[in-house]
Amino acid sequence: MSRPEEISPPEIFYGDVEATKYTSNTRVKSIQAQMTRRAMELLALPEDETAFVLDIGCGSGLSGELLDEAGHVWVGVDIAPSMLEVALEREVEGDLFLQDIGQGFGFRPGTFDGAISISVIQWLLNADSSSHSPAQRLTRFFTTLHSALKNPSRAIFQFYPNSDDQVQMIVNAAQRAGFGGGLVVDYPNSKKARKMYLCLMVGQQEIPKALNGDEMQVDEDSSLGMKKRREEILNEKRRRKDQGGKKGGKKGKKDLDAKEWIMKKKELYRSRGKEGVPNDSKYTARKRKVYF
Amino acid sequence: MVRLITHNMLACHVKNCTKDNFPLSFSDVELVVRPAPENLEFIQRFLPKLDWSALVDTARSLGDESLPEQMPDQWTEEQLKALHHVLMELHVEEGNMTCRGCGHVYPISNGIPNMLLAEHEVGR
Ligand SMILES: [Zn+2]
Numbered sequence: 001m002s003r004p005e006e007i008s009p010p011e012i013f014y015g016d017v018e019a020t021k022y023t024s025n026t027r028v029k030s031i032q033a034q035m036t037r038r039a040m041e042l043l044a045l046p047e048d049e050t051a052f053v054l055d056i057g058c059g060s061g062l063s064g065e066l067l068d069e070a071g072h073v074w075v076g077v078d079i080a081p082s083m084l085e086v087a088l089e090r091e092v093e094g095d096l097f098l099q100d101i102g103q104g105f106g107f108r109p110g111t112f113d114g115a116i117s118i119s120v121i122q123w124l125l126n127a128d129s130s131s132h133s134p135a136q137r138l139t140r141f142f143t144t145l146h147s148a149l150k151n152p153s154r155a156i157f158q159f160y161p162n163s164d165d166q167v168q169m170i171v172n173a174a175q176r177a178g179f180g181g182g183l184v185v186d187y188p189n190s191k192k193a194r195k196m197y198l199c200l201m202v203g204q205q206e207i208p209k210a211l212n213g214d215e216m217q218v219d220e221d222s223s224l225g226m227k228k229r230r231e232e233i234l235n236e237k238r239r240r241k242d243q244g245g246k247k248g249g250k251k252g253k254k255d256l257d258a259k260e261w262i263m264k265k266k267e268l269y270r271s272r273g274k275e276g277v278p279n280d281s282k283y284t285a286r287k288r289k290v291y292f
Numbered sequence: 293m294v295r296l297i298t299h300n301m302l303a304c305h306v307k308n309c310t311k312d313n314f315p316l317s318f319s320d321v322e323l324v325v326r327p328a329p330e331n332l333e334f335i336q337r338f339l340p341k342l343d344w345s346a347l348v349d350t351a352r353s354l355g356d357e358s359l360p361e362q363m364p365d366q367w368t369e370e371q372l373k374a375l376h377h378v379l380m381e382l383h384v385e386e387g388n389m390t391c392r393g394c395g396h397v398y399p400i401s402n403g404i405p406n407m408l409l410a411e412h413e414v415g416r
Contacts (some may be wrong), residue, residue, distance in 0.1 A: 029310065050334040052297075052341075055404075077407070095293050099407040102414075107301050110341065131401040131411050132414060136416045
């Protein structure tokens with residue numbers, strides 16, 4: 001079967017039917033949640049602080065919901081109106097924008113404390129109606145994103161490249177835009193579990209460790225980065241302490257299911273007496289019209 | 293769902309539009325107030341990111357006069373609460389955001405601003 005990004009641009013592929021299908025599919029949901037949790041872990045925001053986060057390709061708000069649960073304030077952009085429509089219906093807390101990321105962002109310098117993106121940036125390289133080349137769009141995207149992030153901060157992208165060339169093209173564009181960082185490949189030897197995360201850094205930072213496998217570092221000596229990339233096999237090590245007391249080995253946040261994780265997170269925030277831990281209540285909107 | 297916290301961070305991203313590209317001015321606005329849980333610690337940490345005069349002007353253009361002309365040096369809880377209200381609880385649901393620099397209009401419909409540019413407006 002063809003990959004969706006090879007069939008048509010995202011705003012067309014994710015029409016009304018696909019958007020609803022995508023959002024209600026439990027398998028898609030659980031994979032998406034798992035990847036979002038991992039991306040948030042790699043994002044490494046301070047545990048006890050509310051951050052201002054950009055969700056690139058927020059779709060129907062599946063990732064946004066997890067950002068809500070973690071107590072963050074977020075802004076989501078997506079090019080598919082029907083996905084945003086679903087996000088509205090689901091009453092996510094973030095501000096939503098209809099935006100083509102290949103056209104760049106207008107956010108002021110240092111706006112966001114971090115950015116995440118789940119299964120989106122491969123779209124920048126594929127079927128598209130734009131007159132701008134993928135290379136131009138990638139450059140515009142990364143340049144304006146770099147500027148919109150504060151220093152230091154991170155942007156974590158889970159994505160599905162269909163070739164090494166694509167990976168290289170993306171990494172090169174990110175580097176030219178001023179990002180440091182590299183690729184983290186979780187479970188590289190498992191066809192099913194393998195997931196690729198591009199971890200971009202603003203300012204000097206260490207690249208996070210992959211789960212159960214390789215970390216492919218961007219070669220700092222080479223302007224072409226991935227072309228001459230060194231593959232470093234690093235000992236698997238939990239980078240961050242686990243609140244639940246599970247230490248070391250392959251178990252950690254990743255093995256908790258979505259609900260457990262959310263409950264844990266909510267408890268954590270409540271135990272700190274944090275106000276505004278999102279719950280399921282809906283705020284009744286009071287309408288006030290202003291004309292001028 | 294355009295909150296002023298987001299609007300205050302948003303400039304026009306049309307190609308070569310670098311003068312008077314911030315803040316985007318609202319017009320034909322339908323405003324909704326949605327109470328949001330108070331997180332004053334977050335608001336306080338956000339202060340350095342704000343463009344205060346743009347925020348005050350924008351809030352006033354939406355009929356909210358609660359913010360002082362000058363950003364306070366020492367914040368009272370009362371003031372932080374007022375700021376929380378302006379940043380987190382005012383949602384522009386319908387209307388336009390217009391760039392004073394190039395004139396580009398970003399329409400807001402159903403709380404979602406359309407940030408899509410025509411091909412000739414895209415920077416590279
Ligand atoms: Zn402009």
